[in-house]
Every structure is written in structure tokens, then in C-alpha cells.
Amino acid sequence: MRSIPLVLSAVAAATLAFAGPASAAPGIVILTSPGGEQQVVENPEPGQCHPGIGPDNGVANFTQGTILVFPDPACRTRIYDPVEPGEVREDNVGSFTALD
Template identity: 45%
Template sequence: MRRIAITVAVASAVVLLSAPGVAAAPGVVRLYSPDGQIKTVQDPRPLVCYRGFGADTAVVNRTSATIFLFPDPGCRTDIHDPVEPGDTKFSTAAAFMTHE
């Protein structure tokens, strides 16, 4: 019985991850650090926390989704700063994620 429950749980997770509502946000997010480093994330997946550079980061959202900037590298705080599709923002971006 336990084996069946585990199999059902794994199958449910696979279906959930392949559902249309959890598709990657097509496009690119670029982060620019004050010292000239550049980080590019192509087609960011929803609810995945991507690390940023921290203070004085320029964030360019060229995806179809709103991204949320977090002051902590684990995206765990309740404080977040939205960046709409097509927008650029200077922020303390220790991390970001999308919910779409």
C-alpha cells in the first residue's frame, strides 16, 4: 500500500510540473552588478529562486511575467519588489522569482 501511495505522489508531482500553468516565463531576465558583472536567466521557471547580486543591482525584465525581487538570497522574506514585463529597476536584488 505504501508503494502505491509513493507512486501516486510521484505521478501527481510530474503532472503538476508539466501543467500549462507552471510553464517558464518566456524571455530573459538580466541582472547588472555595480562592478560590471552580468547574470542572464533565460526563461525563468515559476517559483524557482534565482540569486542576484545584492545592493544597487539593475534588473531588466524581458519576460512575459512579473518578477519579484527579494532582499534575501533564498526568496524567503515577505518583502518583495515587483518588476513588470519590459521594465528595468535598480534595487537591492539578492534574489528573484516569478509566480507565473
């Protein structure tokens, strides 16, 4: 009979061998225009820029990670405005990127 620590370490090693690279932040981000149009981004990849749907979007972060919002549509403005999980912003969101 094998010892429990030996079996657990084998299972842990197998899990690490099959684990992929860092993945997307699980959940959704909802961008909303002043006119009520919505864009839903599911499981945003860290570092990828997601443009908004026009000027002055609002954003709701329903992921498990932090996102950064930018006033421009290409995530290039040097204004770093974090939005934590569960937080909603209703002003001047032109684009966003997930941090984790």
C-alpha cells in the first residue's frame, strides 16, 4: 500500500503538468453606453485591450480580478484607474484591460 503523502504528491505533480498558462479573469465585464447599449466581455484575458462602444461608457466588473479602465478607446492613456471585482463605474470609460 502506498503512503498518502506519496499519492498526494503524485496527484499534485500530475495537476501541475496539465495546468495551462495563466488564464483569463473568470466572470464578465459589462460596458454600457449613455444610450443604454451594452457590450459583454466574458473572461477577459489579462493585458488585452477591450475597447468600449463609444465615449463615456460605464463599466461593471463582475470578474474575480481587477481591471484597469482608460478614457481612450485603445488603452493608451497614462491614467491608471483600477476597478475592483464587483465595482461599477459610470463615467468616461473608453476601454479596459484585465490585470489578473
